[in-house]
Amino acid sequence: MNPSNQSPNHTAEDESQAVVTRRIQRLSLHLMAISAQNYDLCIVSCSSRGKLEVDKAQLSRYMRGKHREIQERVFEYFNSRPDLQTPVEILKDDHRELCWRQLLGLVREAGIKPFKYVAEDPAQYFAIAEAVGSVDMSLGIKMGVQYSLWGGSVINLGTKKHRDKYYDGIDNLDYPGCFAMTELHHGSNVQGLQTVATFDPIKDEFIINTPNDGAIKWWIGNAAVHGKFATVFAKLMLPTHDSKGYSDMGVHAFIVPIRDMKTHQTLPGIEIHDCGHKVGLNGVDNGALRFCSVRIPRDNLLNRFGDVSRDGKYTSSLPTINKRFAATLGELVGGRVGLAYSSVGVLKIAATIAIRYSLLRQQFGPPRKPEVSILDYQSQQHKLMPMLASTYAFHFATANLVEKYSEMKKTHDEQLVGDVHALSAGLKSYVTSYTAKSLSVCREACGGHGYAAVNRFGSLRNDHDIFQTFEGDNTVLLQQVAGDLLKQYKEKFQGGPLTVTWNYLRESMNAYLSQPNPVTARWEGEEHLRDPKFQLDAFRYRTSRLLQSVAVRLRKHSKTLGSFGAWNRCLNHLLTLAESHIESVILAKFIEAVQNCPDPSSRAALKLVCDLYALNRIWNDIGTYRNVDYVAPNKAKAIHKLTEYLSFQVRNIAGELIDAFDLPDYVTRAPIARQSDAYAYYTQIVGF
Template identity: 40%
Template sequence: MPSLPADVDPRTLTPVLDGRWAALRAEVRARMAAEPYRDPVGLAVEAHRALVFDQLQALATTDVPGLGFDKAYGGGGDIGGSVVSFEMLGFGDLSLMVKAGVQWGLFGGAVQLLGTRPHHERYLRRIKDLDLLGCFAMTEHGHGSDVQHLRTTATYDPDTAEFVVHTPDRAATKEYIGNAARDGHAAVVFAQLITHGEARGVHAFMVPIRDPDGRAAPGVLIEDCGPKAGLNGVDNGRLAFDHVRVPREALLNRFGDVAPDGTYSSPIEGDARRFFTMLGTLIRGRVSVGGSAGSATKRALTLAVRYAERRRQFAKPDGEEVVILDYLGHQRRLLPALATSYALHFAQDELVAALHDTASDAPQEEQRRLESRAAGLKVANTWHATATIQNAREACGGAGYLAENLLPGLKADTDVFTTFEGDNTVLLQLVAKGLLTDYKDAFQNLSPLATARFAAERVLGAVAERTAARKVVDAVDRLTEGDDREALFDRDWQLKLFQDREQHVLEGVADRLRKAGPDPFAVFNAAQDHVLRAGRVHIDRLVLEAFVHAIGRCPDPGAKALLERVCDLYALSNIEADRAWFLEHGRLSAGRSKAVISAVNTLCAELRPHARTLVDAFDIPEQYLAAPMLDGDAG
């Protein structure tokens, strides 16, 4: 394994991190750096909301909001650039990122992706320019992740050519709706469409919620959710509807339409298939949440690493106090997390490119694969953010607990990321079920019984694939027998180990589910832990492969050598965290398992001199790192 250069310029790493949208990232950074900024520490809720609204208006004067909209309506036609720009907002006040995401990503995105030309012509420019502020009203008090069974109804009245939007009970109240409590004037409301007495599943409707003077529209009940644990610059509210009438044209009718006489039509047969197709178009918000969580995590790690390079604790025998990042325990706290942030960044970059390049009319299998990938990386990014920001806070001791040093705000603001735009546990099941069903149309309702039946068909093929993967793993073991260190740093061995783990876990799930009997739900429920693990190890494999791809694109030898070592730390710390599984399933011997621990320690020591380089390569504008605990830092 070649040695690392003594010094690597972070500016050689930044272009690799910035990737395909490097020019846009540089432009957004420059704009952020040119604006006066101070984290909203200690602001009251109303003051914070007003500040964020002012910032939203300033943002509306730039080209960022329109990047994802069609050029015909004043947009940039750059879906990937739109997601990247929201990701960059994650370096600052996350309330602004969320409010912008609600306005232009969710509300505007729903109109763009679920509506048709008349909706686009009527609304998109107004949404882009903030002439129409809106909400994305999906989640209900009684149904969050189970969107298919929302209880709000939209019943068509052919006598007046109107839909009657109604909240039948408390469980159907729309909850946690961004922009609802203060600023929104319209909402895309998801409701069960009923016509001629027949329910046709969940559809989306454009519903006014305030009049021009800002008062609640007739029949619309608006409540303020009040203070939250974080993101208090976002005006979350509750919405309920008492027989609110909207015109037939309020139906966003790309996937389903109602004629004046009430006849329902759709280009997609089957309510379930139509529902999942509709939801599949709305993954942009989920991708943006994962990317913004990654930005917040990078910010926390930068703060923690910089502090760890200046803070001293306890003296060596010669009397000199030790910089805390020189302690192995502190390195283990921060450096594997930093390696994971790099890995997730590259995986996120590949996801954004796939989102950008996938046509709206792409084959269903391709759309499903993209949806699964978006779900999995949202899970990985947001759980990593929650764990790493907490670790960064602890790594900064009492200083990290002071609001002025930014980490408490990051911790509070990102906490909800694990449950909005999809609860992480539910999303992991989506990933695993997608693997089992192979996105076949017949199983798109993802029912336990359908999953179990198809799983049986997968077993023979899975065994063959796993056997091939094991042969490679065993071959590498033989080639490196007696030299555990070299084996552990063999990239092919790492990749095949991740692939083999994924295939074995998936095969195990399939084997358990094929035993479905008279109660398929009980069978599926009993295997849920196994299902969740299948989703998680699949994501781990995708992330490692993305890191390897990124290294191949790095032109600078020194930067490439450093990235190779960071990739080793990501792979081996992941293996270390799952050593029990690898030991139980015979993938690691006891000796090699111990060698993994030693290798992680070695990597932490080797990367310690480069920790500052690695965080500086994120190129976060310095004003977003203005924590008093770093006063005097050279930047």
């Protein structure tokens, strides 16, 4: 404005005030227009293609597969026994006893014996574990300690003599046991364990000792109350005839009785203490164990990978301590497989509760019109629909992991062993971390009612939280994945073989690392963005770039910092690399599951959900793709727009998608998640 044209009484302050007033008026009109006129238009435009028709029964059948029957047997048994259902409020000691009675009932009354499946049909075992965990997560963990850890160590690390002696007692719960690996000072670093087992050739016995407080076995499930045996991991020390006195043969596993079979009294030389009240899983009796010159027969060494003869000679089919250690831990990888699989089960329950409530709860809406479901709000869709898509993605990825693990147990194929080891580490870490965060999101999405204990988010969140730590801390496990990727990267350029999971590095890495095509970087059509090849290429391109760049950084820093220092300097980069690789694997398995689905309506629904999973992940890391010109600005905008549209489309079938999980009301147990009469049931719970 030309100052000469202003009237004498018109000041700069007046003009500033006028500008502010005009802006407020425009903003008010804009908001009023959206709320009063455009709301219905938004819904119509988004839904113009129509809602998909989903055959819930067919989709559920495809999801749950051949293990549906055993899970329903678990559900129906506990539904028929109200006295075995865990109340919302229960004291720690009462919860432990209830959990033990639940396990006894499952095995001795319902006739479901998980132990035989640990070795014969692991997929069936994991299906039981998922179902049992939905009844009470403490029960799922206690069952896992008894059968997968204690029982699994006996049959996987022992030999025929151990199976003959202990199998039936473990199976029928006459021999409740523990898995005593973790120590006060050492958890993830198992090779650093300090408990020792010294061979006494005169008495033909091992002497188990806890040399210092740091070596006390800690967080040992079943130890505080119910356990009678423990598989104790300790350094095997053999006497020598030289000045050293003893030779350290590395960490081995030993069966150590800890309580009298008849009186249940703690045995001499063993000290047991209760680890006390925990953040969650208080139905599991975690304890601490100290050993003072506890003698066990030589036969109690679980000797599959290393044995000691009567005269003190050590023999093994594996030449080094490191190879024996790797073989021992390789046999225990089932715990990680089970946790990844069970974590998806927890996510299904949480997503079901949050989405059912979001469909039920109505709040606000256009003037003089009925209130709308809170799932109609874009913000709620943004919270829950990508999570629902991830739940489906994780389901297929972990189901594939279980299949690989089962095949590995049958064939003992060396390449498959390596593949399962790395994949289980990555999926356990990635899935449990995602579920832990999602439980809080679900709670918040349900507002105040999500805070009611009866609606389960608190107990689910607390019980699941430790999934991120046991069977391998998630940060440590991701480093294992990154280390394996770097090993594969090195072998790729030396012409060596690659395990199945890493095939794409061999087949396509050079293409991924070349300059992005400036033409495809600008393609923004929906057909292109929903093309599985584009989605998978984008995921793998990111992984390949991260892998190449971290390899260069490690090589550079190792010259001045050494290998350990260089690794630590690049640690965050390595963790991102591992997560990116696992996301690539998850997407590949999801795409495969979509293509293999025989029912057309289910396949269409899964394709929609898969596209949302893929594009939402790309959008969440769009900065990376933009920085390397893999995605041009217009394409990034199109990805964002399509992701929001797909979220709305998935919202339209959200009810059918969670129904396909086939979780009855008596399994989800949250009043706000009931499929009918939710509010009526909820009010009855509090006494109306």
